[in-house]
Amino acid sequence: MIQRFKENPIINTIDIQPSLPSFIVECVLNPGVFTFENKTWLILRVAERPVQREGYVSFPVYGKNDEIQIIEFKKDDPRLELGDSRLVKYGNKFYLSTISHLRLVCSDDGINFYEPNHLPTKIYGKGPLETYGIEDCRVSFIEDEYFLTYTQVSENGVGVGLMRTKDWRSIKREGMIFSPHNKDCCLFENKINDKYFALHRPSGIELGGNFIWLASSYDLLHWGGHKCIARTRADSWDSVRIGAGASPIKTELGWLEIYHGADAHHKYHLGAILLDLDDPSIVLARSNEPILSPEMDYETKGFFGNVVFTNGHLVDGDQITMYYGASDEVICGATLSINEILKSLEAQLSQTMKA
Structure with a gap:
C-alpha cells in the first residue's frame, strides 16, 4: 500500500541553516506541501534552540516586539523537570524546549530540496x-489562493491560526480561527453545499479527549456547526489521540483523509478515514490497521522516537505523494495508491452502505 522513498530521510537537520548563528536546528518536521512555479514546495517546521552550556538548559521565546529572548535554568535546580524532550517544566510553568518557525524549500524532482533566494x-x-513559536502548517489551495492553517503556541495555550497568500511574496495573517486548546486543522479544498469545511482537534482534559471534529464556515474565518466525527479507540493503534493530516482527497466513494493516531506508548501511526461526499460528518469507513507505522531506524530513533506524522501531500491520479515527519526530527517521503487505501476500507464501506 505504501512505498517509502529510497532516499529517506530526504531532509535532515544539517540541511537547514539556523536562523541565528548562536542557534542549532534540533528538528525539521511535519511539512505542509504545495505546488508553485512548476516546483514542489514544502513549508517545514524548523525547531531550534541555543547551543547548550554545560550544566544548564536554555531555550528561546519571543518577547516584546517579537524579539528572541533566551531563558536559562540550572539543571540541578530542584524546580526543573526535563522528563519529555519536547518540554521544560519549571515549578508550575511549562515551556517548549525549542522554538519553531516555518521555512520554505522547493524541489524540481520532489526529492532534492533547497531554499530559494527569489522570495521570502x-x-x-x-x-x-x-x-x-508556530508549528505544523497545512496548505490548502482554494479558489486560486493558498490558505495556511498552523499551530500557534504561547503561554495562553495552543490554537489554530490562518494565513493566506496568492504569490508567496506577500502573506496576510488572519489571526486565530480556533481557540485553545486546538490543533491539527486542515481545510477541505472544495465547498460542500455552499460552505467551507475544516477538520480540527480540540482537546478535552477530564471530559472528552483528543478527537477529530468537523466545522463549517461561509468565509473561512468564522466557524460553527461543530461535530465530533471520530474518537480514539480503546486497545487500538489510535487509542490515545488522533488528528487530521492534510486536506481530504475527493474520491468517488467519499472524502479520503489520512490521519495520525497515537497509542498508550506514544507511538504515532498513520491511517485512513472515509467521509461522506455530501455530509462529511458521516464516517463511512476507518482503518482497523495502520497504513504506515514507525519501522525504519529514522522513524523509531530521534528527538522523539516512534513517530510518523503527516500534514502534507500531492495527488496525481491514483497516486498520493506524501511527505511526513519521522521521530520529530527529519523529513521523509512515500507514495500511496488511493485505490489500494479504498480497497482496504472496502469491507467496512460495504457494511455502511447496507445499513
Missing part, C-alpha cells in the same frame, strides 16, 4: 499568541 522563505511567530 522564513515565517516567524508574531504577537502574544505565538510567543512559543
